[in-house]
Amino acid sequence: DAKTTQPPSMDCAEGRAANLPCNHSTISGNEYVYWYRQIHSQGPQYIIHGLKNNETNEMASLIITEDRKSSTLILPHATLRDTAVYYCIAANQAGTALIFGKGTTLSVSS
């Protein structure tokens, strides 16, 4: 699986958009970009995933660059409950395990 690189931490004001970047320059053509988050002492929560096209769901939007070497997770209106560690993972659809990096600790403050 391709390695991903994320900033270790980010801050965001409550109510503002949180834009979390992820670099995956070695991603292969059949690898998807998955985003998960983990709130303290809980299991990771699925947010969104995509292959090429931008994706949006009720939680977030995923913007993938045309060359697929990077992506951005957007939380449109961050709340205090969005404070968590966010993981960006590149993985194929073969059903193998997700491999977690260090992620980005997002702190949302009022």
Next chain:
Amino acid sequence: GAVVSQHPSRVICKSGTSVKIECRSLDFQATTMFWYRQFPKKSLMLMATSNEGSKATYEQGVEKDKFLINHASLTLSTLTVTSAHPEDSSFYICSARKQGQPRDYGYTFGSGTRLTVV
């Protein structure tokens, strides 16, 4: 949806005893489940891949005789920490994947088990 239930959420055991953790897929069948462990302020580390009806595949450095995995049905995998020691204290998390129509739900994770060995 895709729900994975993990039990217990917390367990304290004495050194030298064994502890069993259960992972169930509630609304789908999972031929494959994954087990992770997580130390404080660290990321999740894959321990093993659990395959229904066959032996688990362990990651390098994970002792298969210490961390026994059984995947006897399509909805249940168990992780048994045998002869637990304080250094086995950790957060253990399982995961399974639900695929298919109408959408790919991706990988779903259990809520984790906090194991403390005293």
